[in-house]
Amino acid sequence: MTAVFLETPRRLVEVTIDGETVRVPEGATLLEACRQQGIDTPTLCYLENLTPVNVCRVCVVEVEGSRTLVPACSRKAEPGMTVHTDSERVRTSRKMVLEFLASSADLSLASPQVRGWISRYGVDPARYGPPAPEHEAGERDAARPGEHHAADGETAATVQQPVKYDNDSYVRDYSRCILCYKCVEACGPDAQNTFAIAVAGRGFDARISTEFDVTLPDSACVYCGNCIGVCPTGALMPASEYAMRQAGTWDESRQTVTTTICPYCGVGCNLELHVQDNRIVKVTSPLEHDVGHGHLCVKGRFGFEFVQGRARES
Numbered sequence: 536m537t538a539v540f541l542e543t544p545r546r547l548v549e550v551t552i553d554g555e556t557v558r559v560p561e562g563a564t565l566l567e568a569c570r571q572q573g574i575d576t577p578t579l580c581y582l583e584n585l586t587p588v589n590v591c592r593v594c595v596v597e598v599e600g601s602r603t604l605v606p607a608c609s610r611k612a613e614p615g616m617t618v619h620t621d622s623e624r625v626r627t628s629r630k631m632v633l634e635f636l637a638s639s640a641d642l643s644l645a646s647p648q649v650r651g652w653i654s655r656y657g658v659d660p661a662r663y664g665p666p667a668p669e670h671e672a673g674e675r676d677a678a679r680p681g682e683h684h685a686a687d688g689e690t691a692a693t694v695q696q697p698v699k700y701d702n703d704s705y706v707r708d709y710s711r712c713i714l715c716y717k718c719v720e721a722c723g724p725d726a727q728n729t730f731a732i733a734v735a736g737r738g739f740d741a742r743i744s745t746e747f748d749v750t751l752p753d754s755a756c757v758y759c760g761n762c763i764g765v766c767p768t769g770a771l772m773p774a775s776e777y778a779m780r781q782a783g784t785w786d787e788s789r790q791t792v793t794t795t796i797c798p799y800c801g802v803g804c805n806l807e808l809h810v811q812d813n814r815i816v817k818v819t820s821p822l823e824h825d826v827g828h829g830h831l832c833v834k835g836r837f838g839f840e841f842v843q844g845r846a847r848e849s
Contacts, residue, residue, distance in 0.1 A: 550616040559612050565596055566607040574620055577629060577652040579636075580715040581608040582765055584828040585725045588716045593632050593652070596620045604628055630656040636713045638663040644711060644769030696742070701750045704758045704837050706777040711770035712743055718762035718771060719743070726830045731756040743770075760836035764819060764829055773817050773837075786811065794821065799834040802826060806835060815839045 545560040552565075552572055559568045564587075569576045579591035587609040595604035599617040604625065619625060633653055636642065638660035642649060652658075699707040714734065722732050731754045735744035745754035763771045772780075779785040790811045797804045804827040809817040818836050822829040 548612050548614050550612045550614070550618060552618045553620055563612050564608060565598075565605070565610050565612055565616075565618060566594060568612050568618075569596070569607060569620055576607055576620060577633075577648075578608060579649070579713065579767055580717060582717060582829075583822055584830065585717060585720045585765065588720065590714065590716055591632065591636075593629055595625060595628050597622050597625050626656060630658055633658045634660045634662060640713050640768065640770075641711045642713075642768055644772075646767050649767055699751070700774075700777075702752055702758070703774055704833070705760060705763050705774055706772050707743075707751070708770055708772065709743060711768045713768055713770075714741055714743070715767060717765040717767070721761040721765045721830070722756075726761045727757065727759050729755050729757050729759070732762065758833045758837065759831060760833065761830045764831070764836075776817050779811075779816060785816075790816065797831070797835040799832075799838060804831055804835050806831070808839070814843055 545562060547558040548561050548563070549556060549558050550565075550568060551557070552568060552574070555572060557568050557572055559571060566576055566578070566581065576596070577593045579593050580588055581591075581594060587606075589606045589609050592604075592606060594607040596607045596610075597619040598605050598610070599619075607620075629652075633656060637653065637658055642653070645653075696709045699709070716734065719733055721727065722729050730746075731751075732743055732745055734741055735748070736742055745751060745756070760773070763773060766772075776785060790809050793808045793810065795806050795808060797806050805821055805824040807819045807821060808815050809819065818831070818839055820827050820829050820831050820835070827835075
């Protein structure tokens, strides 16, 4: 007779969010409680398949009795909590954080969600000086293989770094980077365990860098592209998308997304094929898939060129 071990059910915790009583499993975060209520809580450094690092502070909410605003992505729900997600204090804090980020990084290619939050909170980055320059990918000179413009650590100011185009898989444009740490977490213990990239420097000198500031081909990078999959601002971009944006042909309104299974091995990762003009232009993976949880290997994310490139017999 085979023993079956069942997970011990968690007791429910009752909290009050914006005047409504909510019951969530013990150990759930305030962000999970908010989403259960359908409350759109902005997040930048948080993703379901990554460990919360609490660096962006866009998801803060007000908890009665707490001296400071708390990050909803990591604060656990406690019995009897009273939470306000749209108070004047919360709105002001979120607006200021988004303004700080938009004044120091180019968010013109950020996800539609991010752009929606910027509009919702009336973000005006010009209050803190001239905003970061907006540009389409490819407008600035890119460091291509064989060329040298600047090593990863040669400049402290994020917006002054040139586009790093030192491999055929993806492009790094750190003028768009907000230091959300998502790429670092995806490259580390949360997904790939390669540890090819990390945050170097402190304060205004902080930046995403490879180990010892080497170029990507000389680093430990295995080109899984999981860092691209989690980047919310377009700082990391597939080379195929970058090339199309440079040529002015990238048009998401003309793209369709088809979900399929990766053909390279038997693991069963799901692929989302982004197709434009009958050509695959990018591959992503759904977060909710219980095999890859949004992560892929180099073959799954970049190994689609054979679909259109295979020679056909006449």
